[in-house]
Amino acid sequence: MAEQSTYPQTGENKVNRYKHQATYDVDTIHGIVNTTPVLHVSFVPDPSIPAPIVLPMIGQIGLYPNDSTWNCYLHGYVSSRLMNLASAAISRGEPGLPLCVAATKVDGFVLSLTPNSHNYNYRSAVMHGFASIVEDVDEKIWAMRLITNSVVPERYENTRVPPDGAEMQSTRILKMRITGASGKVREGVPEDERKDLKRDDVLDSVWTGVIPVYEKLGEPVPGPYNRVKKVPDHVVRFVKEENAIRETYASDAARKPAPLKRVKRTEE
Template sequence: MATTFPLNGQNAVNRYKHQATYDVDTIHSIVNSTPVLHISFVPDPSTPFPVVLPMIGQMGLWPGDSSDSSEWACYLHGYVTSRVMKLADEAISRGEDGMPCCVCATKVDGLVLTLTPYSHNYNYRSAILHGFASIVTDEDEKLWAMELITNSVVPDRWANSRVPPEKSEQQSTRILKMKISAASGKVREGVPEDERRDMKRDDVLDRVWTGVLPVYETIGEPQPGPYNRVKKIPEHVASFVKASNEQNKKYAYEASHKPAPQKRKKPGEDD
């Protein structure tokens, strides 16, 4: 598998190019660590309005794919009669590659407070995937994708729940498989950055507080449900809560102390 997504007209980043990334592992990591993804598509060519839906999804490589061109895909979970599933089905029935769509993932890691409102920023990670979505019809791949998505909520949750799913559950659920045609990411880490003219003004520097407010997801203490009979919090849940909270906090604080992103200079360009 390629280590970077090739540049084309779909995914080339134009604004803040120095924060762009096309690294496959980085983009996969952003998508897989975002609890809710947003998929956008045009439901009807006769209407100018696209639709954006929140969905649970995960990047994955189906191990049963024996083709030489096997690539990672974005798997999304949804209800059998939902509009997005119907549109994907219709696209395939017309002989197309699938339903054209875009998936977006964003994580905020800090609020960057600067001297002037115009230079305030976020520390963040974002990824955008372009591709064509179709319905997973192979039962083995569908079950594998369900396990992949379930374990993205809490690792090892699939094995620690009532499995395998009943036939009625499998029939009411569909898996959307988005094959990626282009992808890009943007990452901002670092301390505040201001214009030189403001950095020379003592009246502003003496009055305005600047810095980063780290932002990170925190999972609270597990709360037993009304019919729960298991007294002890399972290890796979407790360890996930602890590791996730530590990792998220560590990343946000480390990002808040890194140097501000530097724009790439063109040959011969002065400071």
């Protein structure tokens, strides 16, 4: 998928806690980001005050044909402030506005013997980089298509396109050059401390297991001015295929072996 197979481990992105769940694998990280419907994007609005803002946005990692590296494209409720900050950073000759972008998917609630050993099955990715505004018209249309089709595949081609002049002007897309990234994946059955696993009174009274969790897509609901009687194939197929993939992932994750043996954890 990408030109490199892992992101380098630096001070910026190195995972220090629950290292056994960490990943720097490019495909894994890009996969998490590109299947998460909302990314959380943080930036610092005023460099003189160390107070960040985090906003929900829609985004996708993609490789624009003219580029040699994969970048993260961000769209949706993009505040003017964020755009102005990115423009200002570029004007000052900086590589862009420093951003941090997180994507998280919850795959299950892991219910164990004690509150402390409770956990989620989850997949998360955190990326760092510098953002600028996409000015090139071709790249902007390419990114609009990429992002629209990330919500429902083939949706872009099945709408009124291309965007007209007013739409192109009102749409602004951020492009983040990724300087570092890391991911974390937890899947599997509950795990508890040896001290509790030895106690019959605890084992006999506390139910342990996993509640699988996944984002379910419901039956498509036609809107008030819809005239197309049949829900189109690209929508029907997406709902059906995605629900199967998501349910299977969460259900499988609930049954996998625990991510680490007790003896390993004590080494950390």
